[in-house]
Amino acid sequence: MSLRLSTVILPYVRWHEGGRSAWQRAEQLGFHTAFTYDHLSWRSFRDGPWFGAVPTLTAAAGVTERLRLGTLVTSPNFRHPVTLAKELISLDDISGGRITLGIGAGGTGFDATVLGQDPWSPRERADRFGEFVPLLDRLLTEDSVSYQGDHYSAHEARTIPGCVQRPRLPFAVAATGPRGLALAARHGQAWVTTGDPKLYEHGTPEQSRLALRAQTEKLADACAAVGREAAELDKILLTGFTPDRARPMESLDAFVDFAGRHAELGFTDLVIHWPIPDSDFAADEKVFEQIAMEALAQLG
Template identity: 45%
Template sequence: MTTSEAGIRAGVVILPQFGHRETATRWKAVQEMGFAHGWTYDHLAWRSLADEPWHATIPTLAVAALATTTMKIGTWVTSPNYRHPVTLAKDLMTLDDISDGRMIAGIGAGGEGWDSAVLGQDDITPRERADRLVEFVTLLDLLLRQSETSFSGNYFDAVRARMIPGCIQQPRLPLVIAANGKRTMRLAASFGAWATTGAPLQKWEDRETLTMDQWWAGVARLVDGYNAAEPPEASLRYLSLDGAPVFSLASIDAFTDACGRAAALGFTDVVTHWPRPEGEYAGDPAVLEHAASLLGDGGIVGF
């Protein structure tokens, strides 16, 4: 029986907006609620929250790793916008050690915005972003599998980069590829793990102009595209429910409806966000707790 036939695993994003004590408390709470995985964003600044407190991703995940014992933890998602595979691989290897083999790396192409401009680099085209992602993931995979790697690419180089002692998880920690286009979906299929936030939009705010049915129709088209890339039967499929025009924890009915629709489309996992007091992902933490009460073993929402 596949996960989607039995139910669907659920995870929670905790934005890196808190000091280390509150961060540890929240991550521990997500594990105690029974969720399958916890995530944080990998941005230097993010959209409307750019002028709010925002901590670094890797130290945040180190705190999360020490605050939890069984729950998977990961990046939702890291990108080449300001990361280099060599330094990222070293960080990921170390996080896999700190977490005793529970680290997952969600990776995407990176869009335009704060992270793509902060280092003064020029804008690149969508095609170039796809090219860069393929090279980024290819090199990262090599680095995490090998004790020494040399590589020469169009975007990234490595000269005898050491990765010792390597990951706890072998042959390396899991890579989950965020993808919407044909080429990046083929990349995700080759790794057997795909993530999406829904059909791409010109602006993040444009999602508010969609109906829920329109958003889910876009997700269904993406599923068709991923299936066309011929992923392995056991491929993991992650959907961020909060790319939708309605926050998935706006009510418990919204959450259960979203989980059911995602499972029907073949997703193995869904991701929601810890509710914030206002603005992005505004909601009541009591709904998160109610959602947690629906979880069975392994963080699975059953139907």
Template identity: 45%
Template sequence: MRFGIVILPQQPWTDARRLWVSAETLGFDHAWTYDHLSWRSLADEPWGATIPTLTAAATATSTIRLGTFVASPNFRHPVTFAKDIATLDDIAGGRFILGVGSGGTGFDAYVLGYRELSPKERYERFAEFVTQLDALLRFETDGPISLDGDWFTAHEARMVGVPAQLPRVPFVMAANGPKALALTARYGQGWVTTGRDGATGEEWWESVRELSSRLDDTGSSVDRYLSLDSGGQYALESVAAFDDLVGRAEHLGFTDVITHWPRESGIYAGSESVLDAVAARIAELREAQSLGEAQSFGEAQ
């Protein structure tokens, strides 16, 4: 099991730097930030830009992987975004992970004046976005790249050079429906889910199980990431809560879990002391497993 944490881009870098450095020091495998222009209940609070935040995090850290949770075509064009990604991954020394999805129907979808899309249109745009990013980020041609899609076009675009990761940065794709899951099986190196929107408790866990089963049906063997905080319970409310949630995710075959850095109030409110204790619990179990001792998450401590 690998462990990730989301750090929302809400603090000035003079304060945020400590969080990103601490995420690495605490032993997390990957750290993420949301790729939104603003977000839900936090829309009236400070909110920084994604790529500059991750670039700063890349210069402040050395081993932890960094990613978008998740990027979408709601306000991005494949060519400009691919340039950003490739440059960021170069600065990070090949540590970037592209979390990518079709895009929600909230603030990001309309702030630039775009019309409302049907679910079918959102999938078609997502498929084209992913396909074009795949071509751009591989840079398997020495010449310019032209795109002629229904949603995105480009004439003789130039990229930044040889990718820092070969054949390209890994894609961790958010997908629920059959078509999007098939797309994940084709282009993804990982799959991430937040379960069914609005579901909580056992209903949410059942939705996670069903979605994971749908991915099984595609024959895909990609890594599986679960957002632990999406089912109505904050994973860092206590060490016991984290332990139980991780154990359930592990039982369902997830290879990676993700929680959120505790905030002072509101959504994901919690204590950094619990975060520290959870990091110690992770280190304890990793050491036990490396010694061949039979311990796992979800067991009594």
């Protein structure tokens, strides 16, 4: 499979002041998918404008025709499987079957405490994720679901008519630990990683690639444990969080080199951030568009 290139558009711009045009331009540039973060706020953007993922994707579906759309990623931090399923079925219908759900266990940032709860421990996040994904899978594939778990429940939840995409819209499961990788192997159509966060500040690009290779090998083991070929899953790298995070966006040649090295590791999809001035995702817009239009052709 040839490498695909996607983008992630953070929802910090008012729709009529540039938000709409970004999603339309993403389609014009030929990106495979345009994702957005599903947070209530995020890091340095916390004290500025930030809009909801589901309304943003709904609006984007109305002004695009071919571009796939999705979250990268949704988490249990402030979502419940029953209400999320209803919103996803609606999104899939409105978009004509163009939605991908990126989903992860969540972290310890703003979303983890905004509803007034104490942050969940890593074990509790994994426990909740272990219930959330299978229940959401059922809700998106069955007309009526009842379930009683330790963390989530559903009582005769109706999700008719289900997804346009059958048997349901695809899951892109973000995971690096054994329990998350097991969920990706069992329920995912794709797997997502940002690399090894321990290497973010002081690691080297070579160390990062070795860590990514180890992650893909663990994914293969998790797939084998459930009788599945790892090749059945797309492998998505959300860029911008590896030690060489800025360099790939400095020039077309730098990105082609970065992309080629990661395609060799088995990645099928690279996701680059839409440029945001004065942020970790600052980039020259002309270089960004050149990468979008020309990089994959240079990779052959």
